[in-house]
Amino acid sequence: MGVWGLPYGDGVADGVVDPFDFATAALVMVDAAGLIECWSAEAEKLLGYSSADVLGHPASAVLDSQDGLAALVEGRLVADSWEGRISVRHHGGHSVELGLRVRALRVPCGRGGWIAALCSAAALQRWELGQATMQGLLTQSPIGIAVLDTQLRCEWCNEALATMEGLPAEESAAVPERHRGGLPAIERQAGRALATGEVLSAVEHEAPQPGVTGQVNAEHLRLRTSFPLRARTGATLGVCQTAMDFIDRERDKGRRRLVLVNEAGERIGTTLELGRTVEELAEVLVPQFADFVAVDLVDGVRPPEDLATRPRKGQGGLYRAAHLSIRSDDPEAVVAIGAPTHYPAQSPQSRCLATGLSVRDADVSASTAWLDGDPLRLDAFRRIGVHSHMVVPLRARGVTAGVVTMLRWENPDAFDEDDQLLVEELSGRAAVCVDNARRFAREHSAALALQTSLLPPALPDLSAVEVAYRYLPADAEAGVGGDWFDVIPLSGARVALVVGDVVGHGIHAAASMGRLRAAVQTLADMDLPPEELLTHVDDLVLRLSEEAEAASDGVVIGATCVYAVYDPIGRKLSVARAGHPSPGLAHQSEPVEILDVPAGPPLGLGGFPFESVEFDVEEGSVMALFTDGLIEASDHDVDAGLERLCFALAHPDRPLEEICDTMVRTLLPDRPRDDVACLVVRTRGLDCDRVATWDIPSTPSSVAEARSEVVAQLARWNLDDIAFTTELIVSELVTNAMKHAHGPIGLRLIHDRTLICEVSDASNTSPRLRRARSSDEGGRGLFLVAQLAQRWGTRYTTPGKTIWTEQPLPARAHDVTRAATAE
Template structure:
């Protein structure tokens, strides 16, 4: 939709509205982060019309752009992402105006179900007018001070202008977070709409109104019967300027129940991610202002041995890292230690004794231990400075391991902490400690897995002349952990190069270990020059055996692993490929047309018994070849067809370097940290032309071996490689003699000059491969291949569709 519907109860602004020009900008965003609705007032705020934002990622509207470092920040200054199951969120968000300006907007977000039945987020922000009457005037203060209940003052447009601490506790939003918004925007609820209708009647009639109900505070059951009173705030001339809203609980008589968030719900909001700092902040957010007025979470640094948490402390000075802070006053006014800095608790102070004992404790600020603590520790000055009257300390422990300390205090709540408060705090901190311990363990495992994976992936690409290559690898974000995506570049005989990408099922250490085994197997099979389809068949068998070794039965393990194997020959410009359940490679011709190479779709590895097929095609020099894993295409905000179109469009764009091509592809497809590993391999083909390749067809006649030697030395003279003639003559003589004597016609000799390497190849129609043996003292033959192996860098045999090829490579460095 292009426009949001008018919020319930909306009416045209009155001509004598108090804040002239005030309005509310609203939008809706899907669970996937896509803008689905954009109001006219949202356009007034940021300058965009609906067609410019609807259907695009909401991250585009953040200052810094998509993929930037900007995160929504709460009123305490700390980023507070939405937790699973959380129904609303508030914070200050840096937005980008259409003209490039940055606007910091106080935002409320409510999770709701759209008319189509899908979940979405309803976002609202109040924009003040230019001629607003200050509510810090005596009349405003007098009105604010009149009510002992949860109190708010709404202006003539029914927008909140003041709210007291009781309102803060009741709705869990500070005055700054609510100011400028209407009640249904603060708490979307039928009761809110009914209450607003009552306030409108007060404005129109000047008569007070009473309601049996109020916006239900989070976690308050139906047993709490709330009463709401609405009263006019009038000028001396009788004109109604504003409306009081006062509410109290008829059962307790208080402005809010002491426990407005049940432990089960609070626990569900703690430990929503494997991030220690975020878990600590979630604990602080769950307790302030519901249980305490101020909370800090200090964590011990992990010990050096094994990265585990430090053992329980003794009575000496104790150094901890301040990890989270939350204050009912907004920001972190009480804390003199910033998040990320360290704090040192003095010996025998209540925090040190609490951690040493391993159990929580409640103190009054007049307690001698607290008085001594304040005197010794400058960081504890907030206790006396802010009128704190009750302090509660709770260690964070899990499985006998001490991870840190939670400090809670009260200076706005009238009652001191009691045993029930301590029990609740211990339950919440225990849940947080379990999550923190798990997060640290997960972080260690993630680090180990990343180290293993990086050690198995190629650190540098091999030097070769067939392809210009660039690569990218991005590990997965989120809780899934590192996966088993991998890639490799393998030089083959005859100046050919193999490109391979694969994706092992699963995540974590086992997936990385399986990936390492597969990569080693591929390199081993590539060394014997197996065709792509045969190589995948051997990998299929390997996966089945690995699975059987792990489980004792022919199942599980790496079954479902995918792989793509491509071989490019710069002499013939032929590309041969086969795939096992993997996405096909993309090709961009030198003329600029892009397409997916039609490689037959073989089954994933580990199923067994199913064949793989090979496709062979010619790639002109300068063609672009892109291999990738499916993590590149599985973005949240588009389907696979759109992702493929985006990838091909990025590949087509001209670029000076392949690194630029890689970056463009990732930028086009990844608007966030990927949920799965991403491997990308981009290659531009080169060709070895006839001036670097010489071929002779030889009759099967031993007397012509000398002619083959002369042909080779003449070619070396043409290439100005006379210094390599002696070794080349010996190699040619041995290989041609063996082909004529033991092979079958036709026989062919080929020399390839590739950079600093000279390759000699002799082919024949026999499938029998020679092998090197140790000749005895009186043997007249059997030393030829041994001599070839000693004089060249490497040699080997590869089988072809018509026979075999024996090859040997010499290094020309130093010649």
């Protein structure tokens, strides 16, 4: 318990809690006849009488007093309430000084009575003293006090704070609506106190304001403190802020430097952007410390995104990173931000950079020597009257990153040793922030370069689809993510469309994305169905997670993915997804829809099945596959994002690039907080006259008949140049199917940008390429097929398997095919 019973620590004191509160006071209820009806346990402790001793007895007999309750019972108190002090005899025989508060009871039935609350006189005195102290602190003390609610709206402030903040005197007791929420100096610190729950204090510098009535024309240092206000239940009610001014009539440099150091700690290094960090240093120094500040950084510290445009001459020199002046006609404007700055060998800047030591006027033979003899700059600084300058190195972790040049002309004082020590302290802090920003920028640039190198440099030109895409990396603060996309050609003129998103940001996410993209490409080449492919990728992510856990590096591996296969011959789309948003599809004749595909678990959980769904897609439809960053932007929820996506896809006849631009413009803010990858695809169909199909009976003459049919079909397609090689391939594949497989045999030729030959049977036994020995009678057929075809492979289907080959078209036929596809 503190002075006068006021609380400190976690205790509850009589000076704060009303002693007549029903939760703590002794309560006595008296009926209209003056008989005691109720006697609380606190009353028993206070006066020594048990309830059995007093219930039903006259109050005047029990409370043997000549005033207070006895007077009330005897009818001498006319008012409905009374409060004061009384002297009552204790059950033990001694007198007790009590505080008493009496209220009359009015009930509809006509019965009346009184309820009395009693407490010790000492507790009442402590409470009254505490109330008087708090009242005096709020209304008479020079300490400014404001009360803000949880929305940082100023609900009340006293006259002292109203004077400090410039509110009219008549508006100090209750802040009117036009001023509520309009006191930024109060809100800045109060917001942090409300968010952290901590007591925050800061020293602020207030410049003199001559001409304000009643204000001393001197500088002020204001100590401002904010702390959260909490109810007895622990709930946060708001924030209380106190402020006290200290008038610095003699321009105490020590206190002003303390303010500058405090301000620098709060304002320098708020972001990890290199350019903004040096700007913050300049803003702290001007005008409080210097009239002009220029920050020149070593060329190697330049942000990575500027390295491509960095001039080759002067590498290793300095470039202007930031400057600030008190003048509107900036004399330093002759040096542009980002431009190289050339200083002579004996200039303060060169000497500071070479030695790592600060240079002041006393160390320089001519105060304008650093101007490098430029008459424009020299005339400008002579005209404004520069009388003092100082150069301080930006040095952190043993490396000098640049120099800070400061000038004074309005400030009459020359830079002294104390000023040099102060700026060296501030520059040291800024240099650490600059080095952190440089390291972060380098890591972000490396992650972005890694991610970009792992994404497809260009998408393939296919007959099945027309494709456009957008990839937007997150801003520098969020870090590079692991979004990716891919368009993978499959056998039979089909195409696989992939969009995925790796959990997390940074180099680890980019590297994991590259591994998953390579795995998906490999599995896609095996012609696995979408649900099986996602199952294998899920196993891979589980293994990667186990490796990360074993390495104890704290990296979490997880991903989402959507995988779709489109067949331009049957106009079929098969889609499966693993915790990823479903694609959007814009039909030619129906409204835009979000495809109903079972969500499936995210990759890396393991043990859960995936399911694919097949859709009929008309030619010319537009489909969008995307990551969640596109629809979960900061300014809208997912449902609103999907609605805007459908709006962007509403006209599928537009160019795909225009559709992509509309999606980005409609759904994304200027600086997305997450990576965004979207793939927009227009489906095409392969005409039936470009596909030939035969059923091959299992008879000895079928092989010759198949060769004849193929040669005739190639003649109709003007592909006689490759008829011989195609005839050999068909002969070998059909013969192998008859010899080693069973069931019906099918043959299909597809005239696409390559000639595709497919032989299907009902066996799921895969052929194996091997090198036949010189004594073997067979085993060379598949080797011959591999030599004649550009690509070959096997894919498994529900009935069995299909062996396929691709042959390049003759140059003339290839040009005709490309032209027909473009149309």
